Amino acid sequence: MTRGNDEPGAGVATRRPLVPSRPRYGETVIRGLLFSCAALSVVITAGIVLSMIGPTISFLGQVPIGEFLTGTTWAPSFATPSFGVLPIVVGTGIILVVSLTVAVPVGLLSAIYLSEYASPRVRRVIKPALEVLEGIPTVAIGLFAFWFLHPLIKNLFPFLGDWRSPFSVGVAGVAVGLLIVPLVASVADDAMKAVPRSLREGAYALGSGKLAVSLRVVFPAAISGIVASIVLAGSRAVGETMVVLIAAGAGNPRLSFDLTEGVQTMTAYIAGRATGDIPVGTLAYDTLFAVGTLLFTATLILNTIAIRFVRRFRELYD
Numbered sequence: 345m346t347r348g349n350d351e352p353g354a355g356v357a358t359r360r361p362l363v364p365s366r367p368r369y370g371e372t373v374i375r376g377l378l379f380s381c382a383a384l385s386v387v388i389t390a391g392i393v394l395s396m397i398g399p400t401i402s403f404l405g406q407v408p409i410g411e412f413l414t415g416t417t418w419a420p421s422f423a424t425p426s427f428g429v430l431p432i433v434v435g436t437g438i439i440l441v442v443s444l445t446v447a448v449p450v451g452l453l454s455a456i457y458l459s460e461y462a463s464p465r466v467r468r469v470i471k472p473a474l475e476v477l478e479g480i481p482t483v484a485i486g487l488f489a490f491w492f493l494h495p496l497i498k499n500l501f502p503f504l505g506d507w508r509s510p511f512s513v514g515v516a517g518v519a520v521g522l523l524i525v526p527l528v529a530s531v532a533d534d535a536m537k538a539v540p541r542s543l544r545e546g547a548y549a550l551g552s553g554k555l556a557v558s559l560r561v562v563f564p565a566a567i568s569g570i571v572a573s574i575v576l577a578g579s580r581a582v583g584e585t586m587v588v589l590i591a592a593g594a595g596n597p598r599l600s601f602d603l604t605e606g607v608q609t610m611t612a613y614i615a616g617r618a619t620g621d622i623p624v625g626t627l628a629y630d631t632l633f634a635v636g637t638l639l640f641t642a643t644l645i646l647n648t649i650a651i652r653f654v655r656r657f658r659e660l661y662d
Contacts, residue, residue, distance in 0.1 A: 396640065399633035406627055412634065416599040418608065420631045421617070427631070429638065431599045435513060435607035436639075439588055442517025442603070443524060443581040448574060450521075451528025455570075458529070459536035460558045471533070474526040482523065486590030489519035494591065504604055511593030511606025519587050524577040531576060535569020536562050568654040575650035579643055585611040610639045 404412070407427045415428015454474070458467055494515045498507045504514070539562050547557045563570070593606030594616045600607060608616075614632055622629045 393640070396633045396637045399630040400637040402625075403627065403630035403634040406630075407634075418613075420628060425627075429610075429635065432608050432610050432613055432635070433638070433642075434599060434601065435592070436582060436609040436611070436642075438513050438601070438603070438607065439517045439520055439584070439592070439609055440578060440581050442514060443521035444574065444578060446518055446521025447524045447528050447577055447581075451525045451573070451577070452532055452570065454525070454529040455532035455536060455573075456558050456563070458533045460554060460562060471530070474529050477526040478530070480523075482584065482586040483590070485519055485523050486587040489515055489587060489591035493519055498604075505602055507604050509593070509604070509606045511591065511595075512604050513592045513607040514603030516588050516591035517603075519591050520581050520584050523584065523587060524580050527580060528573045528577045531573035532566070532570045535566040535573070538569070539565045571650060571654050575647060578646060582639070582643055582646070583611060585615045588612050589615055610635050614639075 412427050412429055414430060415426060416430050417426040417428045418431045419426045458470060462470065490510075494510070494512055497512070497515055497518070543561055543565060544557055547561045552561070588609050589612045592609065592612065594608050594612050595606055614635055617628070618632055622632070
């Protein structure tokens with residue numbers, strides 16, 4: 345007896361399992377390659393951490409951690425050495441603050457222009473130009489800061505200090521800020537372009553102007569991506585070496601907040617001392633790894649705080 349169309353199950357297509365009828369070896373290979381790349385990044389990070397732990401522990405066995413973190417004189421290579429890391433930590437902090445003060449306003453305003461105001465033709469020109477600027481060698485930026493920015497800022501702002509030193513941590517911070525402007529602008533622009541157009545159209549329908557839509561709708565909706573761009577730029581500023589080494593110098597082991605003086609940073613110290621002629625296992629050798637561990641820890645804390653902030657304020661759209 346045949347079953348009528350009104351009976352249960354009539355006209356219902358038989359469900360087929362979403363399993364390939366035969367093995368797909370290409371997908372297996374691709375999945376394996378992707379997993380290998382992800383695992384490799386974890387292994388490299390773990391290797392970096394493990395390579396620094398041993399010398400750092402050896403260093404702290406000879407230098408009290410309280411003296412290392414709170415001392416105000418950094419002179420590890422002097423006849424009477426002093427291992428107070430605070431001066432180079434402050435120098436690194438000054439570079440970070442000054443560079444972000446320059447890069448964040450310029451980068452975010454550039455991102456708003458590219459995302460909301462620029463025509464497609466202008467965007468096709470400016471966007472690749474920004475990405476090309478990210479690839480400028482840092483040595484060139486350092487020479488530009490030393491030979492051009494330093495005399496220019498010295499003449500424009502003579503009241504900031506005596507400017508007796510040919511190096512300046514303030515000038516170095518400005519140069520690093522110019523270096524990371526493309527990073528802030530590019531990542532923030534991508535975050536703003538990802539905001540659904542329906543939000544913009546709804547705001548325009550309520551009578552808002554383009555500026556109000558940009559600042560009160562698009563910017564808050566893309567805040568997680570904008571914070572990510574600032575964090576990436578800050579991490580790049582903290583880890584920058586050549587610009588700081590050329591423009592800020594590698595001297596002045598004293599604690600100083602004067603923007604017109606040369607100041608040594610953590611990266612500049614490592615770059616200046618890790619020349620290959622330091623005997624392995626000595627205190628001078630271990631000092632390099634102790635500073636590197638401190639730099640790694642500071643960057644990790646900064647990124648962790650930013651990730652928590654992004655997760656809290658992230659907006660998801662269908």
